[in-house]
Amino acid sequence: MALDHALLVSLLEKPSSGYELARRFDRSIGYFWHATHQQIYRVLARMEASQWIHADVRAGETAPDRKVFTVTKGGRAELSRWMAEPLDPEGTRNALMVKMRGAAFGDPRDLIAELEHHRATHANRLTCYRIIEARDFAGTLDPQRALQYMVHKAGLRFEQGWLEWCEEALDLLRSMKPVTQRRTTS
Amino acid sequence: MALDHALLVSLLEKPSSGYELARRFDRSIGYFWHATHQQIYRVLARMEASQWIHADVRAGETAPDRKVFTVTKGGRAELSRWMAEPLDPEGTRNALMVKMRGAAFGDPRDLIAELEHHRATHANRLTCYRIIEARDFAGTLDPQRALQYMVHKAGLRFEQGWLEWCEEALDLLRSMKPVTQRRTTS
DNA sequence: GGTTGTAATGCAACTCGTTGCATAGTATTC
């Protein structure tokens, strides 16, 4: 599992409470890793028990006591251990691709609306990432920033890729005759 | 959940046994969906109970009785139901990106080997996909084929994207000074 | 003839991820 390590990196970048992490995860590293507050709280509890992180309780400030977590030496050690361990490929999962192939067994044109929605989503994200790029990654960057930018660039690249693919797929679907009922090929 | 539906599509394309599905999943739809034989057997059992698929036991042929599954009318109905239901975005997860950001808290050059390995993997897959493209998707295609090709193209596009990104990231890492120990930014 | 390899199916146990709910204080709006 790597949610642990994603959180360690995030906490090294900035010590935070669980709630704060949950929200930051919808941006930054979040392009490549999403987690709900539930998962985060559980993993934080586990990591505190393993003494990879240390909680600093700030009472009263806002509402219920805020627990701000910092990475300990043990946590840093665990992170380096994990960093050194080679990754295996990681299987992508994409239900849209399943739908594309499934479309052959119904009317392919029924997928048009879905694809248009995806195209719009990717276009939006792309715009958003470009704004962040201009704001946060202009000029010369220190090593940490440069690495973050490289991750950001992967985000840009993939949104762009999806966008182009959606266009291409829409062209295909629009060119197809309605109701191409196909039976199994067996 | 969509493993169910991925299997339905796969079975519509070609009725198969669990074992066969498990292997086919490492190719074709498998670029965008991976599952172990365990998951597959369990889902098949569940779907048989729901009468979405029907088992045809072929005894003796090979070793233990082979159960060849076919999609029933109920299964087709369920597939259309799912096809019509809109998808939500799907959060990607990529541990390599976590490592990239984590690299700022150790020696970034330690990641070079890892990235080279990824680059090689993506280059291999790309070659492999190109061979399949030339073999299976040349000339005019019927609607089902055309849809499969579109999925295949997504695979090509993303392998290409990763490959280029790996090159870019390697250039960055190689240009970085060894041992850039950084503390947290808090 | 015994070992190893591969096709084929499956159980059990565990961890990860998701969903729904609960609480509690603070801030804002009508």
Place this chain on the structure above:
DNA sequence: GAATACTATGCAACGAGTTGCATTACAACC
């Protein structure tokens, strides 16, 4: 001053995914 929304944390239960093991049969090798 009551209702609504947001910050902040957490429990409980369930379902998805992973890992390790077990079984059976045929096929090939040495």
